[in-house]
Amino acid sequence: MQVLVIGAGSIGRRHAQNLRDLGAGVVLLPWRETSVEDVAARLATGGFGAAVIATATDIRLPLIVVSAQANVPFYCEKPLAYRLSDLDAIAAAAAPVAARSMVGFMMRYHVAFRVLAASDLSDVFRFAFTIGHDVTQWRANWRFSESYAARAEGGGVLLDLCHEIDMAACLFPGLALRAVESLGHPGYPRVDMASLLTLATPTGAVGTVAMDYLCPRLVRHTRLDGINASHDYDYAAARYETILMSGPKVALHPQDRNGMFMEAMRDFLALAGGRAPSDNPHLPRFDRVQDSCRLIASAWEARHFGGAIRKDIP
Secondary structure, eight states: OEEEEEOOSHHHHHHHHHHHHTTOEEEEEOGGGOOHHHHHHHHHHSOOSEEEEOSOGGGHHHHHHHHHHTTOOEEEOSOSOSSHHHHHHHHHHHGGGGGGOEEOOGGGGOHHHHHHHTSOOTTEEEEEEEEEOOGGGSSTTOOGGGSGGGOTTTOSHHHHTTHHHHHHHHHSTTOEEEEEEEEEBTTBTTOOSEEEEEEEOTTSOEEEEEEESOOSSOEEEEEEEESSEEEEEETTTTEEEEEETTEEEEEOOOOOHHHHHHHHHHHHHHHHTTOOOOOOTTOOBGGGOHHHHHHHHHHHHTOEEEEEOOOOOO
């Protein structure tokens, strides 16, 4: 299968290499060197069986439109959109290829998350998801100010690190958004450097999702407290503990980061080619992730900036 990868940043290059390793033919197209019209022409005449959209969030819609018009299924990086109106337009446009397309919620492939998702969480009354890391330490020769994340439209930590919102939505279907409190930065107006979501399940359990660009070391943690068991999952330390009345049980779930990307891309190639994907019950097929996507977009629109941080972020 020939795959057109649109966007040649770090994630686009990763997807392109993984696709090659899986045996696909790849054309890697830097977004700065193309246009929507060029992509439409390539998809219409280039013999592509699939497309990967790895561009900034604010240009997802037109690329999904031309992919669907060419009957080419797509893998779109997360988040799908940051405004509900765009999300509605994307869902309508993508309908012809929705069941063969995917969104890049790759944490659904983490082995520890899959163990957690298979657990009985019906007794959970409190939950907290946290992710944070100093954005100036992310990658060598990379500047926040020059990235999509620094844009007022489509940038900020809530969108950038939205996997935790998606995991919460997977584990607790029907989550309702109560509030979003954010901290900004004087150098980046309307860009959230830290955001805290308050959420509630249909049964009344209340919890939070917190994300930031500030923690000096990577923090990635999920805590679910239930009547019969608590689950304390530290993804950064690879330590996963379930606390029962009889005592704690600690498990090891080693996970190669690129392995999650590979599993997701393997499933996408199967869907695009009309074959059965893996048995992952949370496979992020486009038509099955809309609740997560709506929660993310709703949260971004609901941000309340209550203050600002003073850290130097070049």
